[in-house]
């Protein structure tokens with residue numbers, strides 16, 4: 001089955017993947033790779049190099065994580081891409097040095113650090129901006145897949161502080177794209193999710209429909225990282241207060257202190273419990289839910305995405321906008 005990215009490439013457009021997971025994780029891979037199982041990470045990474053369209057690499061710009069899959073004992077895909085003319089970068093600072101149309105940028109062993117553990121609140125925006133600056137030089141246009149990958153991961157963990165920080169990461173990238181589209185009105189941006197995760201509920205507990213996200217704004221690290229670092233040292237409420245950005249009450253200390261003795265996992269659970277109670281956040285599952293997800297669109301052709309639609313309709317509409325219809329599918333270029 002041909003993906004929208006593959007069809008865009010066959011039409012002569014430039015293509016890109018920008019994600020905060022490893023670049024060969026399920027969502028980006030679904031646009032490029034054809035393997036039986038999503039966890040075949042090495043095979044997926046191999047196919048990014050090996051599978052071609054009209055003798056060309058499928059993806060011009062790849063930015064995300066994944067050293068361990070691209071630099072292996074049995075194969076060094078970074079070297080292979082470099083020998084094939086790709087520019088390779090491995091730090092965000094190098095995003096500004098990109099001067100090649102084909103770029104592989106890997107910034108972590110697997111997924112990127114959680115947004116709360118990054119010094120730069122604009123990391124996704126910076127990657128999107130760098131990718132667009134290369135892709136837009138193609139007169140025939142470009143297709144770019146951007147994923148705020150860790151919104152899902154943080155929601156699986158029922159970690160509201162991390163979920164909101166990952167949402168903010170995507171939000172900053174979207175703000176930049178909104179400005180870009182206002183200056184390049186022949187561009188279309190479609191924003192959606194493949195599902196909801198966690199069933200996050202605001203104002204779930206006692207005290208009415210109150211939600212207090214202000215307590216989520218001052219974290220100096222992700223709750224998982226706070227838990228892991230504190231579990232390795234003696235009970236230190238002062239530094240905990242500082243990292244959480246609020247002063248723990250006696251009741252909250254009574255939840256956290258016993259959990260601290262039980263190690264990082266229990267302490268992480270306890271921190272999440274305290275943060276959920278403070279912010280009045282609830283969760284219905286550690287998995288995915290079946291609720292409808294929003295679809296937003298801006299730029300040229302945005303009106304095609306108004307209203308309720310089947311998820312597969314989004315791909316059909318994008319294919320049609322690129323010129324492929326069910327009628328001409330068999331005699332594609």
Ligand SMILES: [Zn+2]
Nearest residue numbers: 152156197288
């Ligand atoms: Zn998920």
